[in-house]
Amino acid sequence: MTFKPIQILYALLSVFIIMNVGLVLQGLIAKIGARVGRRYGMRIYQPYIDLFKNYSIRTSVYHGYMFFLGPVFRLTGGIGLFLFIPAIYGSPYFGNFSFAGDLVLISYFLFFGTLGMALGAGEGGHPYSGIGIARGLAQMTAAEVPLVLAIMALVVQYKTLSVTTMVAAQQGGVMHWTMVTNPVATIAAMLAFLGSMMRAPFNVVLAPQEIPIGPPTEYNSTLMAILQTNRAIFPLAKVVLFMNLFFGGATSWPELVVKGFFIYMWSVLVGVSFPRFRVDQSIRWFLKVPFAIGVLAILIVSLKG
Amino acid sequence: MSNDLYNKTKYTLPDGQEVEIDPIREYFCEDRPEVVEPNRNIVERFFNWARAESLFILGFGTGCGAIEMRPLMTPRFDAYRFGIQWRPTPRQANLFIISGYLSVKTLKRVIRSYEQMQAPKFVIGLGSCTINGGMYWDSYNTINRLDHYLPVDVYVAGCMPRPEALLAGFEELKKRIKAGKGEGANIYARDFDWYKANQKQVITDWDMPDYNW
Numbered sequence: 417m418t419f420k421p422i423q424i425l426y427a428l429l430s431v432f433i434i435m436n437v438g439l440v441l442q443g444l445i446a447k448i449g450a451r452v453g454r455r456y457g458m459r460i461y462q463p464y465i466d467l468f469k470n471y472s473i474r475t476s477v478y479h480g481y482m483f484f485l486g487p488v489f490r491l492t493g494g495i496g497l498f499l500f501i502p503a504i505y506g507s508p509y510f511g512n513f514s515f516a517g518d519l520v521l522i523s524y525f526l527f528f529g530t531l532g533m534a535l536g537a538g539e540g541g542h543p544y545s546g547i548g549i550a551r552g553l554a555q556m557t558a559a560e561v562p563l564v565l566a567i568m569a570l571v572v573q574y575k576t577l578s579v580t581t582m583v584a585a586q587q588g589g590v591m592h593w594t595m596v597t598n599p600v601a602t603i604a605a606m607l608a609f610l611g612s613m614m615r616a617p618f619n620v621v622l623a624p625q626e627i628p629i630g631p632p633t634e635y636n637s638t639l640m641a642i643l644q645t646n647r648a649i650f651p652l653a654k655v656v657l658f659m660n661l662f663f664g665g666a667t668s669w670p671e672l673v674v675k676g677f678f679i680y681m682w683s684v685l686v687g688v689s690f691p692r693f694r695v696d697q698s699i700r701w702f703l704k705v706p707f708a709i710g711v712l713a714i715l716i717v718s719l720k721g
Numbered sequence: 722m723s724n725d726l727y728n729k730t731k732y733t734l735p736d737g738q739e740v741e742i743d744p745i746r747e748y749f750c751e752d753r754p755e756v757v758e759p760n761r762n763i764v765e766r767f768f769n770w771a772r773a774e775s776l777f778i779l780g781f782g783t784g785c786g787a788i789e790m791r792p793l794m795t796p797r798f799d800a801y802r803f804g805i806q807w808r809p810t811p812r813q814a815n816l817f818i819i820s821g822y823l824s825v826k827t828l829k830r831v832i833r834s835y836e837q838m839q840a841p842k843f844v845i846g847l848g849s850c851t852i853n854g855g856m857y858w859d860s861y862n863t864i865n866r867l868d869h870y871l872p873v874d875v876y877v878a879g880c881m882p883r884p885e886a887l888l889a890g891f892e893e894l895k896k897r898i899k900a901g902k903g904e905g906a907n908i909y910a911r912d913f914d915w916y917k918a919n920q921k922q923v924i925t926d927w928d929m930p931d932y933n934w
Contacts, residue, residue, distance in 0.1 A: 450801065458801040462775070465804060469775040469815075472768035474757045474906075475840045477812065636812035637839045 426509035431495055431649065434503070434656070437673055438648030439463045445684050452688060467644050473637035479539050486536015487635060487642040493529025494650035497522060501657050503672065505583045505665040517577045519567065522657060526612070529650065530556055533631050540634035548631045551695045552621040558702035559611025559618070565710025566605035569717045570661060573598055579657075583665035593664040601713035602662045606682065607706035609658055611698065613651055613680075615687035618698050655679045753932055754910035757840060759901065766901075772815065772841060773898035774804040776891065779814035781834055784821025786847040789881055798884045803891060811837040816894075819871070821881070822850040822857045823864050825923050832920055835871055836933050840906035843898065845890055846876045855880055869919045872905035872912075 443460035450457025459465075478484075500518045504510035530553055537545035573594075574582050586592045595602045611618045632643055655676045659665060663679065666672035693701060729743045759765055782790065793800040794807070808814040811834045823831065835842070846867045849855035854865035867873055874897055877890035897903050909916060913932075921927050 450799075453796065455796045455799045456802045457799070458804065458806075462804055465771050465775045466806075468768065468771035472771055473815070473839050473841070477837075477839070633810045634812060640813055 423509065423513070427499055427512055430503050430510050430512060431498060433669065434498055434652050435645065435648050437676065438652040439467070441652070441677065441680055442648060445680070448684070449688065463644075463648070467641055470641035470644060471638060476637040476639065477634070479634070482535050482539040483634075484536070484639070486533050486539075486631075487639045487646070489532020489536065490529040491642050491646045491649070493525055493527075493532065494646040494653055496528065497525040498649060498653035498656065500525065501653065501660060502580045502583060502665070503656055504669065505580070505587070505660075505667050507667075510669075511580065514578070514580050518579055519571070519577045522579070523564065523567070526560070526654070527556065529646065537631035537634065540631075542634050545631045545633065548621065548633075552631070555618060555621050555695050555698050555702075556612060558699040559608045559706075561608075562604045562702060562706035562710040563608035563612075565707070566601040566608065566713055567661070569598060569601040569604075569710070569713040570594060572714070572717045573601075579660050583660050586664040590664070594662040595664075598713065598717065600709060600716055604706050604710035604713050605658065605662060607709070608702070609654070609679075610683055610686055611702060612654060613683040613687075615683045617687070617690045617693045619687075620692050620695055620698075651680065652676060753913055754836075754840075754906070756907045756910045759904065759907075761901070766899075769899055769901055769903070772903070773895040776803075776805045776816045776843070776894070777808040777814045778805060778816045778818055779811050779834060779838065780807045780809055781811075781817070781831070782820050783823050783827050783831060784819075784848070784850060786818075786820030786850075786881055789847065789884055789887060790818065790820060792884045793887065798888065800888065800891070803888070803895075805891060811835070812839065814838055815841065816843045816845065817871075818845045818847050819851050819867055819873075821848045822855065822860075823867065824862050825864065826862070828864055828870060828920070829924050829927075829929070832870070833929065833933055841898075841903055842906050843874045843894060843903050844871050844905055845887075845894060846873045847887065847890075848882060849878055849880045852876050852878060864923060870916065870923075872908040872916075874903055874905055 440460065440463075442463045443458070446462070447457040447460055499512050500514055500521055502511040502514040530549075534549040534553065537549055570582060571577060574585050576582065582594075586594060586597075590596065614622050632640070635643055656666075656672065658679055659672070659675050663675055666675055729741055731739055731741050733739055778790070782788075792798050793805070805816075811817075815838060817831075817835055817838065819831065835844070844867075846852060850857055850863070851867040851873070854860070854863065857863045858865055864870060875890050875894045877886050879886055882890075894903070917931060
């Protein structure tokens with residue numbers, strides 16, 4: 417890949433677009449959820465107002481350098497993940513900074529934000545944020561196992577570590593998508609996907625919304641706004657990654673938005689249909705059903721040769 | 722300071738080193754709150770609009786009026802459509818609803834929670850008890866006038882006011898914030914000594930720092 421300075425501008429533009437798509441999607445899904453619950457629901461642009469409000473707060477609480485760096489690391493995780501995924505296949509500019517071995521780097525970025533929060537929230541002085549972080553990391557690690565198995569199956573299938581090459585192999589219609597050519601790996605990965613989307617049944621680790629013990633409890637004003645910005649970018653970056661790996665990628669922004677909506681809705685539909693798992697239950701579940709499917713995916717791919 | 726929790730304590734670390742921890746310095750801020758002069762430019766007007774349309778209520782029910790806040794989340798009243806949400810922690814909330822009578826014991830916790838909220842922050846007094854004590858006006862352990870202890874933006878009168886009245890109160894608060902009048906945090910900072918004197922007059926077992934953000 418040759419690097420051109422103009423790519424930085426296009427990368428910033430694509431982060432901006434993805435943030436807006438994420439914010440609108442948040443509002444839209446809150447609205448759909450409210451209508452399902454027979455409420456009128458919040459305004460679709462409410463996430464924007466919340467974001468502006470939090471950026472406009474005049475005072476903020478300081479607990480030391482790591483406390484500041486926690487949200488910064490989290491946002492870095494979201495943006496970094498997105499920047500190394502080819503957002504638009506075939507576009508010379510919106511391919512971002514994807515390169516030959518990017519799949520390995522992306523797997524690290526999936527974890528980076530949570531680790532940053534672990535450092536930051538620990539300095540917040542809240543006695544329970546350590547517990548919240550440990551629960552979150554434990555569940556994420558369990559969800560990561562079937563995901564990595566599915567990705568390894570893909571690596572064997574396409575014989576590459578580059579996401580761009582995988583997308584290229586899936587062009588030419590639905591029958592070429594990994595969803596069709598390797599359904600077992602897709603099932604394992606989509607079950608793992610649920611675990612990282614912070615929706616029911618796997619959102620007990622996000623507990624500050626209900627029982628105030630979790631890591632973001634101490635974050636206020638601008639730091640909170642940074643976390644909110646990441647809440648818009650990070651899920652969308654993950655959706656784009658899954659779109660590239662299993663659903664043929666996107667060749668234009670409208671295609672990305674439409675496919676992204678349906679992949680995102682998968683976690684929403686599961687979320688509104690099933691009650692929450694406790695953390696120990698979700699870890700056990702991830703290490704049983706999706707893990708077995710992931711191992712099966714590897715076996716099938718390696719037996720095929 | 723009568724409470725041992727706030728005294729300096731020596732701890733021995735696993736490697737044998739001795740450290741002295743002063744909890745007041747470690748966990749609280751000793752600085753007084755400061756007045757932040759609001760700008761009068763177009764950006765501040767836009768921010769005021771955002772503050773008005775995104776009210777995060779601190780989930781802290783002080784009296785019987787807290788029961789009137791719960792229906793607001795239900796399909797019948799649905800406060801979310803007005804940009805109102807509930808937050809579990811004072812750090813992220815910007816609206817404190819004092820719901821009904823306020824006993825002296827609760828007042829202490831209310832002050833701690835209020836001071837941890839980040840400016841600009843707003844207070845709604847819900848029910849007659851917050852205006853003049855209501856039916857508890859001669860009670861031995863409740864305060865009568867809330868605005869002697871915290872700067873109040875809007876009162877919602879009644880015993881109890883229905884959720885519709887509370888929604889009307891929110892609309893009134895929004896108008897005040899948009900007009901740039903929601904400066905309760907600055908009033909609290911400006912008249913800090915007066916508020917503290919009033920608070921210490923009723924709270925006899927004052928065992929916390931003067932200002933804890």
